[in-house]
Amino acid sequence: MALHLIKSDEIHLSCRQRIEACELWLRRIIHDKFLAEFGGDYINLGEINGQLIFSNNTRQRVQNYLSANPGQYSRPIDTLLFDDLGSTLGKNDVYKKFFKEVMEEDFQMGAQQIRDVVKTLVQIRNALSHANGGTLSLHDAERALCYCSDIIAPIKSFYSKMSIQDKFPAPVFTRFSDSLGTVWHPNPPSDHRFITHTLYLGDEIRFEVEVDSTFPPDEYKVTWMVCNISHSLAEKGEGTSFNLKMASHHVGTHFALQVMLKSNKDWHRMQNMDAYLTMNYEVLPVPR
Secondary structure (H helix, E strand, C coil), X not given: CCHHHCCHHHHHHHHHHHHHHHHHHHHXXXXXXXXXXXXXXXXXXXXXXXXXXXXXXXXXXXXXXXXXXXXXXXXXXXXXXXXXXXXXXXCHHHHHHHHHHHHCCXXXXXXXXHHHHHHHHHHHHHHHHCXXXXXXXXXXXXXXXHXXXXXXXXXXXXXXXXXXXXXXXXXXXXXXXXXXXXXXXXCCCEEEEECCCCEECCCEEEEEEEECCCCCHHHEEEEEEECCXXXXXXXXXXXXXXXXXXXXXXXXXXXXXXXXXXXXXXXXXXXXXXXXXXXXXXXXXXXX
8 A cells, every 4th residue: 555645644534434444344243143143132141152252341331331321322232342342253152153154264363363453453543542643653554454454344245145145135224323423223124213312493413324335335325304394394315414404393302304225226125215214303492
């Protein structure tokens, strides 16, 4: 990589984005594997060979996060740290049962290799998050970009193969967020959520979604629409993000926003679309 030709702030931004993407993919594969095996309470119930997968300290920390921030986390995996993700995949018995089929082609040295790679990425991520981020060496930047790609590639390949086997191989939403701090990993292909953050008249909010990255962006269209108000007032938009300023016609107990996903195929999972999410907020009439 010719990183020496790129501005340092652009390199740091790329590294942060790649590391964040790596975290998201690790969370997704761990969540999906454990959910299928242990159910929704896998943090407390997941065990292998008679031993709990997550330590007492980790389970207590997860519970503390969930109790202190009700409604913020849609999945227990979202409360775990990057270090926790690497430690989970890096346990030999856990790796062999759940993740070897996904990672072994790219990580031939197994669980220990993944654990070491994530430890390296954690150190680089921490450097980028603090004042010494500006001193990040080009070598560390190369490692961040390459190591993250090494982890992401086999996971994406795994989901790509699953999509091929899907009865309706079409894209779905994998993440929703808003500028208030809401992060939600929906249950595809359609899901509904009452958002706990209250909005106020005059607030300017940014809403964003992520789509299953095994489908290229030019193969689908994302559209937004404000619901349950007069059609003439209902704002609409296209793309993976949508900005909206709360106006008087949004005020009420159930401000509803829907985002829809439609592939370019001549058929669709739900006849006229392939996936959708609906979000409800409370919008108060008094400005902040």
